[in-house]
Amino acid sequence: MADPSYYVILNANAGTASATGVTAEVVAALFEANGLRAVVDARSDRALVDRIADAMASPAPMVVAAGGDGTITALAEALVGKDKSLAILPLGTVNALAKDLNVPLDMASAVATLATGEVHRIDVGEVNGRMFLHKVVIGMIPGVAAGREYIRGRQDTSAKIGFLRYLFRRLARSKRIAVVIEPRSGQRRIERVQALAVSSNAYDEGLGQFFSRQNLDRGTLTLYVLRHFGVRDFLRL
Structure with missing residues (x-):
């Protein structure tokens, strides 16, 4: 079986995800429907830092933050300077960065966009040793x-x-x-x-x-x- 192209970290407690009941099965089905090979990590019992480490160790070149701005920032901090790229499924309350990047706020549309999306570099800031995007x-x-x-x-x-x-x-x-x-x-x-x-x-x-x-x-x-x-x-x- 071919390696996955996407490693998805799902934060089911994020604002929109919690309100709409998004599950790993729903996310996996959307990727499959668009012909995209993905691993969906929805292990809410594991620390986020451990889940990010698993994503970095995976062969997938694209790591997907399926959550809010906090999840996105945590993943971005780990990806800076690495050879993996970050994608966003906006499932938070505000989804500020996703709006700035014109990522569709509807999850099905956001997954479909991944099939034709292009990689771009954006700026990151740092305060007291911590990174921020917004x-x-x-x-x-x-x-x-x-x-x-x-x-x-x-x-x-x-x-x-x-x-x-x-x-x-x-x-x-x-x-x-x-x-x-x-x-x-x-x-x-x-x-x-x-x-x-x-x-x-x-x-x-x-x-x-x-x-x-x-x-x-x-x-x-x-x-x-x-x-x-x-x-x-x-x-x-």
């Missing part, structure tokens, strides 16, 4: 994201009300932090902010654009500063 955020916003993760998978009204109470409490108690900004060109300055984001390349700007990028290979980091963010700002957004 952006790194400090300040108030990560705490809000942590609250969202706490209720992941819960659809009951009490969970949603609890999250809103948590959100508004965070907004009411949030304080600004001081950050030192040293651009490559320009003067060093100190800003007092409620949140700061460092993005790999710049987001597109214009009507209807919201945290999306068409270019991921310009080799730049872009700084976004949020000086104030209150309840009124949240409701307006």
